[in-house]
Amino acid sequence: MRWDAPLLASLARTLDDRLRGARLRAVAPDFDAQRMALHFREATLLIRLHPNEAGVFLLDAAEPPPEARPLASKLRGVSTPADDRILIFSFLRVRGRPAEADLVVEWITNRHNLVLTEGPDRIARMVFHTRDGDRPVRQGQPWRLPEPQLREGRDGPVSLERWREVVGALEPGREGRRALLSTFAWTSPLNAAALLRLDPEEGWRRWSELGAIARGERDPDPVLLDTDRGLQPYPLALPGAAHRPMASLLAAIEEATRARGVEAAPTLIPASLLDRLDRHLESLRARCARLEEQLDTVPDPDREQALGDLILARYADVPQGVARVTLTDFEGAAVEVSLDPTLSPHENARARYDEAARIRRAAERLPGLVAEARTAWEAAASLRERADAGDVTADELRSALPDTATGGSGDTGAPLPYRRYTSSGGLEIRVGRGSRRNDDLTFRHSAPDDIWLHARDVAGAHVILRWPHDGNPPARDLAEAAVLAALGSKARTSGSVPVDWTRRKYVRKPRKAPPGLVTPGRVQTVFVEPDPRLEVKLRAE
Incomplete structure (x- = not known):
């Protein structure tokens, strides 16, 4: 899924309409999975940064997990800087200082990041990815916006004459797209090719609609575009691209995510907890295989019993302190018998009897152990399927996992x-x-x-x-x-x-x-x- 300024501006308006004034209880970062859950009283907002599953999902209200960070506050609004790929959630604390807190989500190419800031100076208190360079992002340091691109049309419409002047001589190829992207705000790799395929007047009209949506001057018409990279949410249809109308951008994002097979449903289960389940599942699978192999290779206890009988019957022919001896069995055949040289013949016979008894006990016990192991594995596999479908809570999963399946205390990985x-x-x-x-x-x-x-x-x-x-x-x-x-x-x-x-x-x-x-x-x-x-x-x- 790709992101551009018009898409994020429309998403910011959608979230602002749905959540403005909502009371936030806590935030639950999951650094391993690169996602953050915002636990409002009214709903839970899940933000996923990972390039393979990026998106924003509005879920039912859920109890914050034990490791969540309390942040009692009210959402003042959701915004995005003009012509940029950044979402900013602004909060006002209901208790505690400083009063202001912002959650910043950056979907800038190769700089996906999430930063929780405090105070008017936006001091970073939590950073998913520390960055250096010309715009560093580090915990304890002020977060600042990127330098604006200042492309034409960022703050208002551009005339048809100006559009014709720039676009009239451009070809639809790479160089034409590059010139369009460097000149006009709200253009991006998602829409540039479509705009250049139109005659200048129709292209200007479509671009103007896109700018009006991005600036909040008209409502979006959410669609799912069918692109060469799969389904793509967008705030309006683009010429030349098959599309399907959607009820909202949030619905479009969830549908596109599901189509990519990332998850059957967005989940609040921490990645470390799913890792615990996977390790537990693999452990159970290995146990099943090991027990089944043991059941298939149980030795013959009667042979061990017979060797013990033979040692006692040929007691006089068994030297002390040897590792093996050849004895004549009860049918007259020569049988080579291994011995423990530290034991007497009587003790070697007793060891054979003990081994025969152990084998019989194992033969009696192993079928039940195999059935028990298979049942446990099937239950864990079913739990994993339910987790993939979003049909299990983190608390339910924790209670179902034995403490020996965890990598540490809680979900920290210790x-x-x-x-x-x-x-x-x-x-x-x-x-x-x-x-x-x-x-x-x-x-x-x-x-x-x-x-x-x-x-x-x-x-x-x-x-x-x-x-x-x-x-x-x-x-x-x-x-x-x-x-x-x-x-x-x-x-x-x-x-x-x-x-x-x-x-x-x-x-x-x-x-x-x-x-x-x-x-x-x-x-x-x-x-x-x-x-x-x-x-x-x-x-x-």
């Missing part, structure tokens, strides 16, 4: 004190991001019965394995959390790392202890190999 992983059994693992954040993870982002882990006797990350059940967590999930603890410690390059674990409720913080230093009780220890490939496999996002 990181959580931990990274998230998902174990092979579907349990969430949280790994601290540093000594100060370790404390935050351990004492503010975990439950008393969660499993707390830390590599023994070395500096490293606190790790929390979410476990809201009685008894110990599954051995494989515990081992995977221990591997992450080892990888997050200074022992990450060791071949084997001892990792202590206990319930989080048995972890204490000594008085005056430095960040990250805690005292765990009732500690048990597992030995793991810090394999970096496992960290990649378990990433939740």
Whole structure:
């Protein structure tokens, strides 16, 4: 969508007619999405600066979000400097000083910007894009208008004779358009070609109508032009361009935006909140894929059981301290059996039985986990569709998202004190991001019965394995959390790392202890190999 002075002048009049005298409650800037919501008591005005979705949208009144900036004031009017691409919303505070406040929206090519100013000197208090150069725009400095172009017809009509003098010798090509643009106010790349295609008298008449609309001397006739760049709102039809009449410029802007596929409907949901939803959706998708893969590749528990039976039956043929042995099974065939050389034959048999039991538990649990993960993913996908359609509020979206899907507190994008992983059994693992954040993870982002882990006797990350059940967590999930603890410690390059674990409720913080230093009780220890490939496999996002 392109903007020129006649379009913005007409838009300023439309907004002034609709909102003059309205009481403003707050403004809600969204710097990531380059947009601003003005929360009036009567309506909400959404201003979008991003070139791909620029526009102004008048929506139903909505409650300002928690991060909105209060600005209790009354709209005195909406204006635009003559022959320029700037909208100025002028407010008078109902309380507080200074009394004057202006919201300036610049749609100058390559200088799209939004500036909130205070006082008669228009000191910038909020700036979307800091600018330097001949007209700097910086917070704490006065905002000033660009130097006027002073093209002919800016302040009043131009005679037909003068129009003929300039336009009569011009060709409709690039040079002709350039000469027209440099001479007469209200001309722009949107209308210059159309004006030059007409004979001088008809071109002058159309240009005069355009100037009268821009100066507020006559009402616009809003249309949607069908241009080579798509639908374009405009305050009147242009010769040679297909067009469709519209009820208002605001309706034309919304229709043009919708036709471009930017959004099914303008939304007040912060971009950072939608990013949270997208990350949550991707996390759920990855979890579905991971669980389905696990379900498809569940090993045969009967084979593990049979190997345990074979080890016990051929106990005398199993040497101590070997990694594998070849045994004769009950049908007389030779079977190679892998062993843990640190365990006795009885303990190796027991490990096989434990593995068989674990596989059976997983086979029983995985179908339910897959169904649960699919349901959660479908619900999140439906929520995203509703957000695209403008059929969900920011508060509803916040309440539907788990705190672990957010990038920080509120919508500021500040990181959580931990990274998230998902174990092979579907349990969430949280790994601290540093000594100060370790404390935050351990004492503010975990439950008393969660499993707390830390590599023994070395500096490293606190790790929390979410476990809201009685008894110990599954051995494989515990081992995977221990591997992450080892990888997050200074022992990450060791071949084997001892990792202590206990319930989080048995972890204490000594008085005056430095960040990250805690005292765990009732500690048990597992030995793991810090394999970096496992960290990649378990990433939740």
